[in-house]
Amino acid sequence: MTAKNSADNAWWLPVELATDSCWSFNIGPLSIYVKRQAQQWQLAYERASTIGERELLSSSAALCMPPQLKAERYMFRQSPAALCLKPVLMDRPVVVKTLQPVHVPPAEQTTLYISSPVSVRVSLQQPEYLLQEIAIARLSDTWFGPSTQVGELCYADKTHARYNKNELPLRPHRAITPVVVQNTSKQMLSLSKISIPVPYLAVYSSADGNLWTDPITLQHEGANSLARFKTGTLSAADASGATLISPARAVPEKHSLIRAFTNIFAE
Incomplete structure (x- = not known):
């Protein structure tokens, strides 16, 4: 049914x-x-x-x-x-490529709603036995970083990067991450790829049946500087009736995510 x-x-x-x-x-x-x-x-x-x-x-x-x-x-x-x-998030960051170019003028900010496919943990209950973890979709591998020596292995995906929450389709096999992009530099910010550190984000269900993650805020200060970031906690404004389903896979060590967001705004 x-x-x-x-x-x-x-x-x-x-x-x-x-x-x-x-x-x-x-x-x-x-x-x-x-x-x-x-x-x-x-x-x-x-x-x-x-x-x-x-x-x-x-x-x-x-x-x-x-x-x-x-x-x-x-x-x-x-x-x-x-x-x-x-549902759990993937075991490596997901680099998503926007289907359309996104530009953020100086001193402006926007919120993008970016989804990524989840994995499924199949478990028996009473007592709990984990049988398998199965990725819903096969994503290709990609390297994300400023060089072949500096960076990390990620998964690659594509996204519509919607800005209107009311336009989000019901897709119970993908989790939505609210990404706040703040351009505090003096130049136009052109965005084509984003590395979402999904292993460090929790998964929630909303009242409409969609899956959500903790939000991320990215702050871009200039062409030669790293993007500052922080993770938050999903609010009712993002997802009505949000209920925690799965905690984050890992707790980041200090500075561990800087590498993931280096070159985040690369073409």
Whole structure:
């Protein structure tokens, strides 16, 4: 059944399966299939090449595993009955390229809403066993930094960089990051790529079923200086009824993110 309201959109809520029953989840381009038996769980998944080949979001009882997929087996003396999927952000920063050029005049600021795909942690409950973590989308690798010696390995993605929150589509497989860009320099700021440090951001759900992250503020002072940044806490103004789902993967060490934001405004 395709999700139609905020409760249906909450694909991270636990599901309890009877013995010898199956369940499937379609989350954007990712399809996950599970089967519970008396002493084992089976898990398989596949990704569609485009979201159009899958329902955006659905979950339902299934007759069996798709025969073309190779399932993995997890063995127990007595299998737990409950399964839970949990969205988490990627394990490396995501460098997003804006689909249209973005320019911020001197002494101006703007808020961009930038989304990135999440990963899914598949866990059994009572007690909790993490079975697998599955990325919803395959992102290509990219190097982000001023040189091949200075920088870090990231994932690459594209974004519309929307500025109107009311225009955000419902995409339960991506998490939205509010990015405040402040241009305190004397030159026009031209923005084409942004490195979002997603491992350091928490994931929230909103009342409409979208996923959100902590916000980021970037302050650009000049062409030859680093961009100052800070992370914040998601507010009700950003996402109504926001509820914490997953904490950040990591706590940054001092100065650890400066490298990620060096050359952030490079063409």
